[in-house]
Amino acid sequence: MCGIVGYTGPRQAYPVILKGLKRLEYRGYDSAGVALLHEGKIDVYKKKGKVAGLEEMLVGKNLDANMGIGHTRWATHGEPNDRNAHPHSSSNGKLAMIHNGIIENYAQLKNELIKNGYTFTSDTDTEVLLNFIEYIQTNNDCGLEEALRIALKRVTGAYCILLMEQDNPDTIIAARKGSPLVIGIGKGEHFLASDASPIIEYTKEVVYVNDYELAIVKPDELILKNLGNEKVTPYITKLDMQLAAIEKGGYDHFMLKEIFEQPSTIHDCLRGRLDAQAGTITMSGVQEHIEQLKNANRIMIIACGTSWHAGLVAEYVIEELCRIPVEVEYASEFRYRNPIVNKGDVIIAISQSGETADTLVALDRAKENGAFIFGVVNAVGSSIARISHAGAYTHAGPEIGVASTKAFTGQLAVLMMMALKIANEKKTITAEYYQKLLLELNDVPEKVDAILKNAAEIKTIAEKYKDATDFLFLGRGYNFPIALEGALKLKEISYIHAEGYPAAEMKHGPIALVDENLPVVFVATKDSYHEKIVSNMQEIKARKGKIISIITEGDTISPTLSNDCFSIPPADELIAPLLSVIPLQLLSYYTGIAKGIDVDKPRNLAKSVTVE
Numbered sequence: 242m243c244g245i246v247g248y249t250g251p252r253q254a255y256p257v258i259l260k261g262l263k264r265l266e267y268r269g270y271d272s273a274g275v276a277l278l279h280e281g282k283i284d285v286y287k288k289k290g291k292v293a294g295l296e297e298m299l300v301g302k303n304l305d306a307n308m309g310i311g312h313t314r315w316a317t318h319g320e321p322n323d324r325n326a327h328p329h330s331s332s333n334g335k336l337a338m339i340h341n342g343i344i345e346n347y348a349q350l351k352n353e354l355i356k357n358g359y360t361f362t363s364d365t366d367t368e369v370l371l372n373f374i375e376y377i378q379t380n381n382d383c384g385l386e387e388a389l390r391i392a393l394k395r396v397t398g399a400y401c402i403l404l405m406e407q408d409n410p411d412t413i414i415a416a417r418k419g420s421p422l423v424i425g426i427g428k429g430e431h432f433l434a435s436d437a438s439p440i441i442e443y444t445k446e447v448v449y450v451n452d453y454e455l456a457i458v459k460p461d462e463l464i465l466k467n468l469g470n471e472k473v474t475p476y477i478t479k480l481d482m483q484l485a486a487i488e489k490g491g492y493d494h495f496m497l498k499e500i501f502e503q504p505s506t507i508h509d510c511l512r513g514r515l516d517a518q519a520g521t522i523t524m525s526g527v528q529e530h531i532e533q534l535k536n537a538n539r540i541m542i543i544a545c546g547t548s549w550h551a552g553l554v555a556e557y558v559i560e561e562l563c564r565i566p567v568e569v570e571y572a573s574e575f576r577y578r579n580p581i582v583n584k585g586d587v588i589i590a591i592s593q594s595g596e597t598a599d600t601l602v603a604l605d606r607a608k609e610n611g612a613f614i615f616g617v618v619n620a621v622g623s624s625i626a627r628i629s630h631a632g633a634y635t636h637a638g639p640e641i642g643v644a645s646t647k648a649f650t651g652q653l654a655v656l657m658m659m660a661l662k663i664a665n666e667k668k669t670i671t672a673e674y675y676q677k678l679l680l681e682l683n684d685v686p687e688k689v690d691a692i693l694k695n696a697a698e699i700k701t702i703a704e705k706y707k708d709a710t711d712f713l714f715l716g717r718g719y720n721f722p723i724a725l726e727g728a729l730k731l732k733e734i735s736y737i738h739a740e741g742y743p744a745a746e747m748k749h750g751p752i753a754l755v756d757e758n759l760p761v762v763f764v765a766t767k768d769s770y771h772e773k774i775v776s777n778m779q780e781i782k783a784r785k786g787k788i789i790s791i792i793t794e795g796d797t798i799s800p801t802l803s804n805d806c807f808s809i810p811p812a813d814e815l816i817a818p819l820l821s822v823i824p825l826q827l828l829s830y831y832t833g834i835a836k837g838i839d840v841d842k843p844r845n846l847a848k849s850v851t852v853e
């Protein structure tokens with residue numbers, strides 16, 4: 242939520258910031274703005290809407306500046322408009338600030354400031370924090386760094402902030418708690434951003450700032466301190482990311498590119514880990530903690546959104562293969578209830594971004610209770626990756642489209658390998674079945690490729706049903722979470738109301754929705770429940786619902802019951818979710834396109850949900 246960029250050095254700051262904001266737009270696109278230090282003064286430009294609108298507004302302006310900060314917003318406090326856009330300026334006009342996060346006690350701070358004569362020009366918590374810093378600076382007659390440190394001790398909530406000061410023309414001061422910050426180290430220049438994508442074309446050397454740290458950033462100096470004013474040694478990491486990975490590479494949208502990348506991202510995830518011929522799975526994070534994992538009394542999976550759906554598939558797979566009880570929790574619920582977490586429990590955290598606020602806090606709570614945390618994360622070096630005791634990266638590469646696609650199949654691949662490895666160690670799976678599943682997993686990239694070759698069939702189906710107002714997605718067993726995922730994808734990308742249900746549960750309520758206008762998507766690949774789901778199709782057909790089915794090649798019965806069918810290659814039922822989700826991703830993409838929606842930036846959403 243919200244993307245932030247900063248630059249200090251010899252280059253023109255504005256082009257660096259503008260390009261960076263475009264890369265971070267997936268984090269929010271309600272408004273955009275920049276603050277530039279121009280001829281000894283801070284100039285602030287901001288505008289409701291996407292970064293392109295800001296760019297257009299600034300054509301022809303003199304933006305000459307070697308230092309600046311920029312922001313792309315996902316609104317929390319105050320509606321998306323010009324006034325509430327960042328950067329904000331302090332009352333005396335000498336400070337400018339951008340913020341990603343939420344200041345929870347802003348109302349209390351605002352009252353204090355109002356009593357001291359402050360007035361506000363926006364509805365944001367950010368302007369409150371900024372003026373609170375200014376107030377402390379003026380009252381204590383201290384420097385900005387000290388004022389910030391004092392202010393942050395009073396603040397509750399989450400933040401990553403970048404501050405610039407008119408009288409300090411080459412210094413950006415940054416601080417983080419709960420929202421990400423990466424600093425790129427160039428030659429005589431520094432770049433600051435919410436993730437590494439705005440930085441990689443300038444330098445590969447970065448520092449991930451930790452919670453409760455302050456960074457004082459000048460062109461040729463980076464000082465990190467904790468809130469106690471003690472210096473912290475910056476830990477420099479080399480970025481392993483290619484520029485091409487964050488560009489569209491000839492596709493119309495990131496979402497389409499990311500869907501079509503899946504044969505190679507799944508391959509990358511398996512590569513070096515799965516050796517189907519040798520019958521081995523090498524995952525150091527699992528191997529180093531194998532005793533803990535295989536002897537777990539219980540596994541709790543914590544995640545949100547699509548990652549939560551990956552957790553549901555994992556629940557079915559782990560219970561089947563490893564015979565360990567699994568519970569899957571929404572992070573947002575887990576963090577606020579009083580969950581029972583015991584020492585022998587293992588927590589698996591699943592997150593694409595590694596920055597989801599609810600997941601992060603839920604993990605902190607579980608850690609306090611002594612749980613062992615295993616992170617299944619895509620974004621390398623992200624907060625969840627860093628707070629986990631062990632983990633495995635999904636290696637899907639940067640995912641820019643708001644809809645999670647390749648990250649999901651990466652999560653499934655990692656979780657399947659984990660389950661297989663643990664089951665093999667525990668001897669809860671026969672050697673033959675283990676070997677069969679290894680070979681099948683190995684074949685997934687090729688099968689996904691075969692599915693994608695028929696994408697045009699899904700496009701035709703999407704165009705046919707694009708005007709439906711509701712959709713129902715049904716699946717059983719391993720395909721039930723895929724039905725949920727199909728419904729979520731369609732909602733977020735096409736704005737069509739969609740519900741996912743276990744197919745048999747449908748007759749306990751949702752069947753009342755069925756009439757000749759309701760498209761019902763059956764995820765009905767060949768598995769042990771196939772005959773049952775065919776009966777569910779009959780039930781829908783009898784009520785004149787429009788059946789779209791995702792079936793296994795060679796199925797001759799389902800097509801006779803369906804209005805539209807899409808076939809995928811045969812696979813073991815445990816592996817099938819990695820394939821059956823692909824046509825549903827395409828369905829949502831093509832429906833969104835047919836409805837003229839900006840599929841990479843659908844309304845109200847943000848890629849990385851760093852507020853609760």
Ligand code: M6R
Pocket residue numbers: 545546547548549591592593594595596597600643644645646729730733848849850
């Ligand atoms: O980065 P995370 O995996 O933790 O994000 C979780 C959800 O916010 C995310 O999966 C969201 O539901 C996606 N927009 C779904 O496509």
